[in-house]
Amino acid sequence: MTTLLCLIYGAVCIVAFRFLRVPLTKWTATTAVVGGVFLIGAILVVMNYNHPFSKDGRIYFYATPISPAVNGQVVEVPVLANTAVKKGDVLFRLDPRPFEYMVRRRQAALADAGQNVAERQAALRTAQASVQSAAASRDQAKGDYDRHAAANRNPRMSPFSAEQVEDLRNAYLASEAALAAATAQAEQARLAANSQIDGIDTNVAQLDAELERAKFEFEQSVYRAPTDGYAAQVFLHPGMMAVSLPLKPVMTFIHTDRQIFAASFDQVALQRVAEGDDAEIAFAGVPGRVFRARVTKIVKFMAEGQLEPAGSLLSPTASFGPGRVIAVLEPMDDLSAFELPGGATAEVAIYTSHWSEFALIRKILLRIRSWENFLVFER
Numbered sequence: 001m002t003t004l005l006c007l008i009y010g011a012v013c014i015v016a017f018r019f020l021r022v023p024l025t026k027w028t029a030t031t032a033v034v035g036g037v038f039l040i041g042a043i044l045v046v047m048n049y050n051h052p053f054s055k056d057g058r059i060y061f062y063a064t065p066i067s068p069a070v071n072g073q074v075v076e077v078p079v080l081a082n083t084a085v086k087k088g089d090v091l092f093r094l095d096p097r098p099f100e101y102m103v104r105r106r107q108a109a110l111a112d113a114g115q116n117v118a119e120r121q122a123a124l125r126t127a128q129a130s131v132q133s134a135a136a137s138r139d140q141a142k143g144d145y146d147r148h149a150a151a152n153r154n155p156r157m158s159p160f161s162a163e164q165v166e167d168l169r170n171a172y173l174a175s176e177a178a179l180a181a182a183t184a185q186a187e188q189a190r191l192a193a194n195s196q197i198d199g200i201d202t203n204v205a206q207l208d209a210e211l212e213r214a215k216f217e218f219e220q221s222v223y224r225a226p227t228d229g230y231a232a233q234v235f236l237h238p239g240m241m242a243v244s245l246p247l248k249p250v251m252t253f254i255h256t257d258r259q260i261f262a263a264s265f266d267q268v269a270l271q272r273v274a275e276g277d278d279a280e281i282a283f284a285g286v287p288g289r290v291f292r293a294r295v296t297k298i299v300k301f302m303a304e305g306q307l308e309p310a311g312s313l314l315s316p317t318a319s320f321g322p323g324r325v326i327a328v329l330e331p332m333d334d335l336s337a338f339e340l341p342g343g344a345t346a347e348v349a350i351y352t353s354h355w356s357e358f359a360l361i362r363k364i365l366l367r368i369r370s371w372e373n374f375l376v377f378e379r
Helices: 002-019 026-050 096-150 160-191 202-220 267-273 356-372
Strands: 051-064 072-076 090-094 220-222 229-232 250-266 276-283 291-298 325-331 345-351
Touching: 002 026, 002 051, 002 276, 002 356, 026 267, 026 356, 090 345, 096 160, 096 325, 160 345, 229 267, 250 345, 267 276, 267 325, 345 356
Parallel strands: none
Antiparallel strands: 051 250, 051 345, 072 090, 090 220, 229 250, 250 325, 276 291, 276 345, 291 325
């Protein structure tokens, strides 16, 4: 920008001295030079403070490292590298047989658990019937013993021998023990039959969860595109083992459903730039065109100031850069007619509400920079 302003001022001086016949003396020349230094310096200070400029504009896109959720052998890779795919399109398939076998195994175990539930309910009813039978036997034995014992209480009339009464007493005590054992077995059967969570048998609930997990793993044997985009770095081939390791992805997926444009500015831009300010973008790949934009967000943090847990203390002599402020912009013009890949660079100018008269100079300079993009020289 400084060079452009100097060239423009030099052209104005040439026109003044040569075509407007301004006398060229040591005073006029000195005045032109000193005045130019102060004029250009003032313009730069006001513009840079109130209408900041950046060469670091860029279209940012999202990329996802693709790692399968399950381990398996690759049997098919229908996707081609850098070919557009839709959300839900198949990227690769794993051998589904191990997962199918696991689903069947879990289904069989779940069916067996359901049968066991019916068996435990039947065992509970049997145990409850046994308790009722033992209680009836106990009551009968107790009645026989009580009648014989009551009849022998009169010493003059003892129709039953002492051995008969003692045998009935022993039978009564045995029936009491049998009732206690039947009651304990019934309680054990009740606990087994009523082991539930949310009204479902615990074993059935556990096996049902394992079945759902097996079905999920079976579904994950087919990996589909999470969004619209491209699959990059497709080095996967049938026969390879795909392992669920986050640090070893099998391919990279580029999302096209969301992109952002951001640019970095000197920290002084924080004092004037605000969300909603107008801006203009000049892409390096679209020379001669300037696109309208609007500031949507000013990131209030810089990477140079972050603190992370580490095993060493911070050093006051650590070499941290000054850092730049990041502004997120939303293009207002339609960019779909232009080939602007993710990562495309651009120059950006933001126009604040302060000293708006100098915004015209910034706009002129940005358009000159845009036309300079035609001057491409291959090395």
